[in-house]
Amino acid sequence: MEIADKWIARGYPAAIVLRIVGVNEATYYYRKKNPPKKQREYRGGRKIPGYSFTLNSQLVSDEQIKEWLLELIAGEENIYGYRKLTRCLQRQYKLVINKKKVYRLCKELDILEPQRRVHLKHPRKIAINREITSSNQLWEIDVKYGYIVGEDRFFYLMSIIDVYDRMIIDYHIGLSCEGKHAAQLIQRALWKRQLFSGTTRPTIRTDNGPQFISHIFENICLEYGTEHERIPPKTPNKNAHIESFHAILERDCLSRYEFTSYQDAYRIVSEYIQFYNQRRMHGSLYDLSPLEFINELAAGRVKPFIVKV
Structure with a gap:
């Protein structure tokens, strides 16, 4: 058909061209x-939603499920x-989830049974x-998940808190949250606290999330001389301190808004963290904000204390 069209377009008689190429005129x-209608392109099934539900219809992101899986295989399971x-x-977290999805998540984490026997480059501490007794001795990092109603997807907030002064030193907000983002967070926090010039570094405490068992995160901790320890x-x-911050964030911020877009969520959460650091009173800090406490402590107007963790 295409050959015939080309020669007919050049002015040759259609009847002669069709006879030569062997196509009936009718x-x-x-x-x-x-x-003929074009066949629809096969797209491989429906889009993966990126979350599951609990029995009481609460959304749980796939990243949270991955973290639970890592917690399970780090223990007796x-x-x-x-x-x-x-x-x-299904039993412990009341998730409505099937084994096919768990298989996919385990494969993404590379924790299917044969792979678990691989020797880890960085053994867990x-x-x-x-x-x-002072700031910059122990920092805690964790990930919080927020839901964007208008876009039907999750965003991620990874925060780093100083256990002593309760300051959120830095944070990452994004539509993904990987080991590279955790590594960048450590780098920025050390720079903000001006700790690159000194010889001492804080201990970094995390859970067993995929971001914190990644090689890139462990390598950056070694490079900057920070000890990384993971909770059982x-x-x-x-x-407890970063968990407490995320609980406060959920109560005072995330539960009060129905985000229409990622930009909307980014702005509101960033503004809340600024309020938390600079103006929100903390009972454990003499009813001062973290920034006020740091300044008052440096001026000698409040007494230092000991935090047991």
Whole structure:
């Protein structure tokens, strides 16, 4: 058909061209009048939503589920495959989830049963009990998930808090949250606290999330001389200060807004963190904000104390 069209367009008689290429005239003119419909491109099924539901219809992001999976295999559930891990998620977290999705998430994390026997480059250091007497001794990092109603997707807030002065030193807000973002967060926080010039570095405490077991995060901790310790599975109280901040954020900010866009969420959360650092009173800081407490402590107008973690 295309060859015939080309020669007919050059002015050759249609009847002669069709006879040469072996196409019946009736067929040619019928197809010209009724061109075949293009087949729809196969897109491989519906789009992966990026979240699941609990039995009480609460949204849970895939990143949170991945974190729970890592917590499970770091504990006594390490002996289970993806099918039994599915049952653990259903029982412990009341998730409505099937084994196919758990298999996919486990594959993305590279924690399917054969891969778990691979020797880790950075063995885990368990968080120990400490007494914190000043700023920049212990920082805690964790990830909080927020939902954007207008776009039907999650955004991620990764925050780093100083256990002593309660300041959110820095944070990452994005539509993804990976090990590289955690590494960049450490770098910015050390720069903001002017700790590159000194010899001492804070200890970094995290849970067992995928961002914090990544090679890029461990490598940056080694490069900057910061000790990285991870809390044991199912012990969020070991990360109590950043967990407390995220609970406050949920109550005072995230639960009060229905975000229409990512830009909307970014602006509102950033403004709240600025309020938290500069103006929100903390009972544990003599009813001062973190910034006010740091200034008052430096001037000697408040007494130092000990934080036991």
